[in-house]
Amino acid sequence: MNEEPTKDLATRAFQKRVLDEFAAVRCEQATFAAELSAMRTEQIAMRAEQTAIRTEQTAMRAEQTEMRQDIAVLRKDVADLRTDVAETRTHISEIRTDIGELRVQQTAMAKNIAAIDQGLTTLEERVDARLQETRPIWEAVQEQVQRLIERFDLMLHDLYEVRIDVRVHHRRLGEIERRVPS
DSSP states (O other): HHHHHHHHHHHHHHHHHHHHHHHHHHHHHHHHHHHHHHHHHHHHHHHHHHHHHHHHHHHHHHHHHHHHHHHHHHHHHHHHHHOOOHHHHHHHHHHHHHHHHHHHHHHHHHHHHHHHHHHHHHHHHHHHHHHHHHHHHHHHHHHHHHHHHHHHHHHHHHHHHHHHHHHHHHHHHHHHHHHHHH
């Protein structure tokens, strides 16, 4: 037998094994290339996510800065309010003191008014007593004044009549003097 076909068989088997291994390697290489491509796609997606996260992180830091500024403003406002409350409490304390003083003065004034009222009551009683004492005198004076008024009216009436009589006499004298030849 010819050894060449056996040799050829061994060479062919070897070549076939090498080719099969190359095919397997190429298959694995294609799988690795696909996996590498998928990994790169994932890496791109991850980088996009990382960029989005960094953007969000930057936005959150900006918001955090704004919030800190707002908190600082609020703390200042609270401090101002506390100052205002303290001032208001001081004013309220002063007002309460003033109210206490006013109440003391009001009590003193009420006592003074009561004393004045008592004095007025006593004075009114005295005046009423004096009026009752002087009423007959006053009524007599009024009666005398009334009589004087009536007499004065009568005297005025008489005076007017005398004037009228004087005018009439004066006219008559004038007529008599004209009649008498001079």
